[in-house]
Every structure is written in C-alpha cells, then in structure tokens.
Amino acid sequence: MNVALIGYGLWGRNLARVLARRGWLAAVVDVDNDAVCESRRAFPQAQVGTCLDALAWESVDAVVIATPPQFHAEQALIALECGKDVFSEKPLAMNKEDVRRLAALADERGLILMTGHILDYHPAVVELLRHCTTGDVGELRRIETVRTRLIPRSPHVSVVYELLWHDIALVSRLIDRPLQAVSADAMVDPSSEAKFDAETDGIRVSIGGSLTQPYRQSRVIVTGSEATLVFDDERDWPEKLQRFGREETHEAVAVAATEPLAAELAHFAECVRTRTAPRSDAAVAMETLAMAETLESSCLLPQ
8 A cells, every 4th residue: 555645744743654664655745845854854765745746646545634624624535536545634524514525425436535533443442442332331321531732722623623532532432322411611711621511311421621731631431330441541551441340349451552543554554455444434523523513512612
C-alpha cells in the first residue's frame, strides 16, 4: 500500500512515523513550507509537496488525511473522486450531509472510507468493550470520561470536536442509543473546557474535558451492577485497564502493549487489501457526529 499523507502537523508526524515504519509512506503534502522541508529530512524516501496533486498520482493507492477538521470533508471528497481509498482523522466531516455525501461516493466507487477513531483500536478499550458486551460488568449504570490537555485551542472547532470526540465515540459504542436529558456546564471558556451530563434509559453519562489543564488525563470509568472498569491511558500498560468487583476485589486486566495508532493503520491496510468495511466506517462517524451535536446543542459552544 502506497499512501499519500495530507497534513504534517503534530498528529501528522505520528501518522508519518507509523506509515514509514510499515513501508507505506509514499508522499507527504502540507501547505506549510517548513513542514514540507522537515518531512523531506525525516522521510527522504517519500515524495513531498505543497499541493493536492499527489491525490491523483497513479503510484498512490490510498490517502491519509490529518489536516485541521474543517478541511477533512473536502479533501476526502477529492481523494475519493481520484479513486483513492481514504483514512481521515476525526471528525470525518463537520456535518451529517457531508458524511452522507462521502459515504455515498465511496459506496458508488467501491472505495474504503475510514475515520480515525483510535480508541476503537486501543487494546485496553477493545478489552473494556469485550467485558461490557459479555456481561462481566452486569447491567450498565454509569459511564464517566475525563480528558485534559494543555494545547492551543482551534478557532474553528469547539472542545467537543477538538478533544472529546474519541470519548463521545466510545460512549456511543457502549450505550448504542441516543443521549437524553443532556445538561451542560461550560467552565472558564466554553470553547476550551466543558462538562456534559446525560441520562439514557437509566444509564448516567458524564463527559468532560479541558484544553487548559497543565496535566494530562485520559480516563474512562464504566460502572455496572456487578463490576467497575477503569481505563486510564496515562498509566503504564500493566495498569491501563483495571476491574473492581462488588466484593472489593481489584485486578489489573491483561492487555497487549500494542500502539493504538499502529493497530488502527494496520486495520486500514487490511481493509484496503481485502476490500472489507472498516470498524470505524462512515456509519460510526455519523453516530458519533449525532451524539456530538446533541452535546454541543445543549450549550452555546461555537462550531
């Protein structure tokens, strides 16, 4: 698989690293000349440039998009029109109509369209979902997520799209139904920090995060009638997923120490090879977008 990477920013660099390691990085495109020069030094085997002409190159099989969110839909559309399979970082698009348009074009052309929901490929989250679906935690009662970073906020998207998207995607998978009775507590600057509470069919949901905290948190707590699972991505691998039983039992859940981004891109490559639908396809992107819009509409957050 020969991939053209569109966007060589902070996350684009991680994508380039993994793609190059697997021998998949064929081209890097960025509008910033400094980024182009840096990518040329880091990956001399890849062609580099500042325009989207690479999307039409016959040598390119697939396109990976890691530009700012407001450009994802347009660039994915161009790539699909050029006959390329597409992996786009989240969100796939900023509105449902664009998701529908991309999904329809991919289906029409027989192309792979995948969105970057990295938690779907995190070994600890895969195990967490397995425990939930097999009934290990019992009846689902509460889901709490907390995510904090100290990074510049985007003037184009809110904290929901910038930071909370992956947690929203995970909650969507866990409850598999729309949120109800949503309330929002916007703190300090609602464009960079917010907390949402909801209740759906007896399941309480709390999703919170901030782009202004000097320490990192990436935590999900799933409480059921029989057990509680705690996923903490800031812990070392042996402690990332822990199970707390009703009888005050506590154990670390064994998970493979596999880099989630590497697993995610390997899944994309397998979908390209076998022409099978990805785990995080346009339907998953639509479900996540619907939940994100529900949360965002509960308070005055700019889009």
